[in-house]
Amino acid sequence: MDTKPPAKQRRRYRPLDVKTWFEGFLRLIGWILVIILSVITGALLVLYEIKILNRHDTDFRDMHFDQRITNDINNRYHKNFLLAEQCSNPDPVYFPGQTDLFPTAEPLGLNLMAADGNPWTEILPVCKPVIVLECTNILTAACNSTREALYDAVGIQLTSGTPYINCIRAGRVRVGATSVPAGRPISLVAYLEDAIMPYDTLVINSPFEINTTQVQEFVDRVATAVNSSSVDYVQPSTQLSSGIYLAGVQVVASLELLAGARRNLRAVPPWTVVSNLWPWPGMNKRCKNSGKNPAYHISGNVNITIPGFSLAHPDDTLIALTVAGGTMLLAAWNVAPLAPKSQELGGSTDVTVSYLSGVQVAIGQVPLLGPCAGWQFSADPSDVHLAYTEHWRGSLADLQAGTTFRPIVDQMVTVDVRDVAAPRSFALPSYGGMYYIFCAFGMAFIWMVSNGLILFIIILVWWNIRSNKGLPPIIYRYMKKYRGW
Template sequence: MDKVQPQKHGRRKYRPLDVRTWFEGFLQLIGWILVIILSVVTGALFILYEIKVLNRHDVDFRDMHFDQRITNNINNRYHKNFLLAEQCANPDPVYFPGQTARFPFEPPVAYPPWSNIAPRCKPVVMIECTDIRTAACNATREALYDAAGLALAPGTPYVNCLRAGRVRVGAMSVPAGRPISLVAYLYDNNPYATLVINSPFDINVTGVRQFVDQVAEAVSSSTVNYVQPSTQLSRGISLAGVRVVASLQLLAGYTRNLRAVPPWIAVSNLWPWPGMNARCQNTGTEPAYRITGSASITIPGFSLARPNEAVVALTVAGSSLLLAAWSIGPAAAPSQELGGSTDITVSYLTGIRVAIGQVPLLGPCGGWQFSSDPADLNLTYTPHWTGSLAALQAGTSFRPIVDQVVTVDVRDVAAPRTFALPSYGGMYYIFGAFVMAFIWLVSNSLILFIIILVWWNVRSNKGLPPVTYRYMKKYRGW
């Protein structure tokens, strides 16, 4: 009998997902299927949380940003008036009889690009005469100042605020032989209206007023609609009766764009909302200015029995504010320990920061006012004496401090300010939903081919022909 040769079983060739039943295939793919289900559920929860829970926060967030962009242009216009009140004040740099100093005037600083808003000064009415030192020219000046509501003394508030603030005044010498005239100029050196003064010592005051009214009404109010102070803002600041030497300075530069916080910046162009689009114009790129300086004043004496006498007056643009020259406070921070110190510290004034603003609705009589917001008033004091409250009540007093330098910082309430949006994290939920949708899309696309592969292997392991046997020649006849 012939021996039966044993059959050689070769190593089975590796096939991915080589399963024999559909249940085995399901066990192999259960992790993948769970990933698909979890991505769908997680993405749906992200969107549901964004719409149902964060929706109000989302709307408030975008509306705040949109409103700020809209109103910021208005703030820029009013802050421009702050600059014009400094740079477009009455330019009268001439001497007149009886005048001890030149009329307050300083060359204007360079104008910043105010979002294509061309700065316009009030029209100016110039006194043109051969010799400005004559009594005839001075009489003409008195009539013009009366028509403009101004006082002859430099830095004096309006005499007639109802007539003031509409035009500027000035004077200049002209060649001999020309009569004394009032010449009106707008934005260039070309005169557009002239009033000849034939009798300087018998001037028709009504005619001069009508001429000034005509000049003021010839300009659109929207172009120069601001309250002209009686003098430059920097020249119209006084503390305790002493003029503050101040000047216009840059407070914050051009790096003040109103941009959304992350992640809004990355998707601002994808969101169809004007307020969220980074390309919006007039969004706080303008700089902010302030007027700052100092004055050497006498700090009045202080006694607890007469506190009302220890005040100093701050005047800006004709508006005055009384400030405490002394401050009383605890010498140390409050302590919960028994027997803590009851000493106090008496300090004197060394620094002032205030804010003013233009109020057009009040008219020229109340056009510039101090801000009533406590945050806009900041006083700095330097310690002078430390002791017990009993000693102060017993009569301890302090002599006046002579030649004390006090810094003054005047800001505009309408100045562009740094705007910080609230921290909003709702976009991260939308990003998470996008990621889950991407995972679902990729997984679904691949699992279709994997199911076909499992089907192929199950039929092959059961001895069945492939799925496509009907289209194969070697299985013809099955």
């Protein structure tokens, strides 16, 4: 009788079922290499970041830090640009239809809000004190007598829009006038900045026999109440937008937003805001005004007569641009070569003759020249841009022979007045160091996970080696069935 050999019992699968430590090492060598390579790669990335990219990263951080320091200064001086437009002395005689004696907390038509929706308190213009002349009828002789004494003490003239008599005194306060109910005496009421309650009041009991010393002392008290941060700033006699003239014609202009809060200042991906990347100094707070720096400009247009053109009399084509009392001469015509300078010497040269169609200039307050210097044109040629529209093209010989052009009547010219202290566009260098840090973090994560698992893997290998050698498990002393083994 044939007997079949007993079927071999299939051995149950066990992970890492090895018999020796060498065999276990061969099974785990790939895992061990991953751990070693992650440590080496992460160390090299950090070393590269610290030793090689450190200077580049420092430049990135320092440039942004310097920009935020100068940004605060720019905002302080650019604030004067807003003050000169919003807080200048209006018509000091009478304001028909005016119901609000105080300027709004922001330029008219503009919404000074930060990107996060909070009020823009860092650059809100704070106007100088205003002295309001209160009369029952401000056109009476008694009121005019009081007005004359007030204007003389303040340092402004009776005629609206004329320069100050004393720019230091007149620039410290503003004047206004309003009608009050009958029965109230003629009074001078002072309001500090945009306060609602009066700061001081002077009652004029004898308007035809005014004590000028008393009025002078009253104005002095109000003038000395100016915020110390505004001492160097003097209010212009007229708004900046109202004091722009081209060829003797007033430009119809207004204050407008030129660049928003961020001014296209962005960090490289994955960051979106630079201040989130480098909250310096202290690394725990952001610099004041960081990322909150809009720029404003005054823009408008005017219809003027372009003077006649003659190549023999170029000075006759100069027209004057006046801004805040300063004057700059501009060329109403421009002659430019039509082709590059690659033509043969002695050959005929074609040119284009163009007339003025656009002006862009920059002005700024110069504190070093004193408060009465007011606003000056920027001397930097890059701040002056003139746009011309082509009118004629031909040979230079024809112009030299006496070709002339008649005046162009009612030609519209756009005028753009910018502030040299306005925050400029700012570009940071390309920064890629964060990607090395991210890679190092990734390698550290791989090392951490691998190290945690390798401890359990080594225990499993040890367990299998003892089991395959017929030895009890590594924890047999704590098991009941091996008690006494």
